[in-house]
Amino acid sequence: MIEEFIETLNTDFIILPFYFIVWLASVIWYRTYYDTVLKYYPIYLMYTLLTELLGYLVKFTDSFQLVSDDRYHWYNVIIYNIYSVVTYSYFFYIYWKILNDKKHKKWVLYGASVSMGSFLISLFFQNPHYSHLYIAELISALILLSAIALYLKEKFQWNSFKSLKYNLMFWTSVGLGIFYAYFPFTLLFLYWAPELYTKFHLHDWLIGLIFVLYGTFLVGVIIHRRRNFQ
Template identity: 55%
Template sequence: MEEFYNFITEQYFLPFYIIVWLVAVVRYRTFFDTPLKYYPIYLMYTFLTELLGYLVTHTDQFQFFSEKKYDWHNVIIFNIYSVIAFSFFFYIYWKVLQSKKHKRWVAYGGLISLLSYLISLFFQDPLHMNLYYADLIASMVLLFDIGLYIKEKRSEEGTYPIKNNLMFWTTLGLSVFHAIFPYLFLIAYEAPLIWAKLQLREVLKVLIIFMYGTFMIGALLGRRSSFR
């Protein structure tokens, strides 16, 4: 019972993932035929990744490495997650954008991001270290894609409330999170004393809650007619 309590208090955002996933499943009819139709799969994948990461760190049954000094390392699953998650959102904005030029830019940005992960493999060990430079590049590319989306939205004459647009809430969460999170990882690896002193891990958790909170609000308020 004590172990479960510690799990909930230390990883309080994990149950939140399930709540967001449940809301997305219940409201699936409002976006089932949109580019976000794979949203629930992405949300469940996120939850399972975080859960596996916790189990690797805190239990003996899920360890990847036999050496004692590495038995708690779980970073490989998060490096894989980063590539998949960024690819998912690159795909979303590629589908949502209407300008062919903007679509090409999204595709080029996606290729640059994937290339940055490949290049990082020559300088960083993905088994024991986050590929944080590649994460930074991918975040900048995603923010660029978001800028293209906002530019197109501002040029439209919409008749539906923006609060009912799931893409608006998704974009809001992604833009705030990715404007900050890669720099937190840079500090964590390049200046670990500052990371610990400022308790930036808690800042990261707050950013996660904010991002997935906007995802949940979007699913709750979203209307199929307002999606774009």
């Protein structure tokens, strides 16, 4: 199985070592944010790494299969559908906790309910074992972007960029904002216009943005200062 894993290694998964580096950094600097809203950050990063690893094993080895139909033995979509629900829930919770304005908190709470509801409704129209939940992803990404915008609005009202550049949550938000402004639309192109998805190399752009996302995570973990977190 190990030989098969090495032989089938492709550019999609050169990101795996980078995931590990970011997770390792989050553990090394954990003492500086262990009692903040990001206290579960290392667990989330490890979950991401394990999700990508399992997704790779299902797609490129015969030892793992998540669907009953052997024709689709390489389908790993269910892993990423579950990951999406966990990811959106996690970051909605973070922004709900960290926002100061009670009205903004309510908006995030309502948005999170709409997001989870959209995933639930999607189950009646799409099989999560065989299809990405595209519409739910798009709705949830737009709501997450709104939560990020509310957070940045509050931060810039009371802080200068000079202080924010040492804020771990700021860097996390920048990375999430860049990535989720792009990611859901790639799924829509993949579903409704696969020829354009291929023609414009949107998958390669997606891999590049994953590096940007986790690059900002890494920068934030390394340069942040505890007193600048909030």
